[in-house]
Amino acid sequence: MTKPPGSVAGPFGSAGRRAAGPLNVVLWGSGDRVVCVHGSLSWGAFAFRAQRPLADTRSLVLPDRRGYGASAAAGAADFDVDAHDVAELLGEGAHLVGHSYGAVVALLVAAAHPEAVHTLTLVEPAAFGVARGDTAVEELIEALADVYAAAADLTAAGFVLRFLQALGYRRGLDLPDRLKLSPEGTRAATTTMTERPPWEATVPLDALASAGHRVLVISGRWDNLAAGERTLGRRAFGAVGDVLTEALGARRAIIDGWAHGCQYSGKPFNDLLRSFWSETRPALSSPLRQADDARMVT
Numbered sequence: 001m002t003k004p005p006g007s008v009a010g011p012f013g014s015a016g017r018r019a020a021g022p023l024n025v026v027l028w029g030s031g032d033r034v035v036c037v038h039g040s041l042s043w044g045a046f047a048f049r050a051q052r053p054l055a056d057t058r059s060l061v062l063p064d065r066r067g068y069g070a071s072a073a074a075g076a077a078d079f080d081v082d083a084h085d086v087a088e089l090l091g092e093g094a095h096l097v098g099h100s101y102g103a104v105v106a107l108l109v110a111a112a113h114p115e116a117v118h119t120l121t122l123v124e125p126a127a128f129g130v131a132r133g134d135t136a137v138e139e140l141i142e143a144l145a146d147v148y149a150a151a152a153d154l155t156a157a158g159f160v161l162r163f164l165q166a167l168g169y170r171r172g173l174d175l176p177d178r179l180k181l182s183p184e185g186t187r188a189a190t191t192t193m194t195e196r197p198p199w200e201a202t203v204p205l206d207a208l209a210s211a212g213h214r215v216l217v218i219s220g221r222w223d224n225l226a227a228g229e230r231t232l233g234r235r236a237f238g239a240v241g242d243v244l245t246e247a248l249g250a251r252r253a254i255i256d257g258w259a260h261g262c263q264y265s266g267k268p269f270n271d272l273l274r275s276f277w278s279e280t281r282p283a284l285s286s287p288l289r290q291a292d293d294a295r296m297v298t
Contacts, residue, residue, distance in 0.1 A: 022074065023071045023085055029054070031059050032058050033093070034095045035096050036060060036099075036102075037063065037065070037102030037105045038099055039098075040100060041188050041189055042068070046069075050263060054274070058095075063086065063089060066081060066085065067191035077195040078196045079198065082105040086105055086106070086109050087109050087113050087116070093115075094116065095117075095277060096109060099124060100123070101198050103125035104127050107122065107125070107203050119214045120213045121215075122215065122250075123262065124218070125237070126237070126240070129199050131243045136235035140233065143232070144197070145197070147159070151194070152193075156186040157178070157180065160185075161179055168233045169259075170226045214251075214276070215248045217245050219253070219254050219262065222234035222258075234259070237260065255268055
């Protein structure tokens with residue numbers, strides 16, 4: 001295995017790949033700690049592979065959630081279990097980044113351990129529970145529930161295609177007609193098949209708002225897909241992002257040319273994080289922010 005440059009301060013020791021309790025954790029770089037939590041159908045170093053340049057000044061901690069990557073499974077994947085695991089990685093404090101299902105985990109961690117979270121970045125957050133009643137959110141929940149219900153009769157590749165189609169990706173246009181998965185991808189898909197649905201999470205918005213974290217919500221514009229911004233995933237994840245932005249007094253950023261995996265854009269995404277982390281302005285616990293500070297769009 002080729003080790004990344006630098007080292008991670010604290011109990012993890014040298015940079016590389018280490019076991020941290022039940023989890024496999026990949027470590028990149030040195031400096032302030034950043035814990036990055038991946039979503040469904042993925043794993044730590046794969047989901048945040050385009051963020052490796054950030055390791056020139058930061059310690060990136062990339063856990064594989066249970067059942068994903070090289071982490072052992074312990075029953076069905078569950079955001080509550082993940083939140084306990086991720087909290088153990090914060091050390092004396094860290095910036096916390098979560099993508100999709102991982103953003104649900106990050107929200108739960110930040111609510112339970114506010115003193116250990118320096119900043120909170122939510123990327124295409126799948127916290128659908130905060131936006132129940134929104135038409136697009138309800139439609140996406142129904143579509144994904146159907147995919148989960150059919151999972152036992154699907155191959156791993158077939159499940160991935162159905163899952164992404166539920167989000168609004170079109171087969172033959174945004175997706176290939178047939179999908180070939182790596183062994184890691186197959187394992188990730190198999191774990192997602194029985195994962196506890198993210199809309200079952202109860203996100204304590206009042207406690208999070210009171211904690212006063214600086215929060216950044218990042219979304220893709222989804223304009224690279226055939227249906228563009230009309231895509232169901234864009235409307236549903238966007239509704240969740242809007243609720244979180246308002247409730248937590250968050251900054252909001254949109255990445256043009258990318259959809260749900262907007263962190264893969266690399267530099268535009270990384271530049272947002274660098275800028276956000278470098279800010280010294282204290283957090284505001286109230287969602288009522290000055291107009292010129294409420295939205296940051298790229």
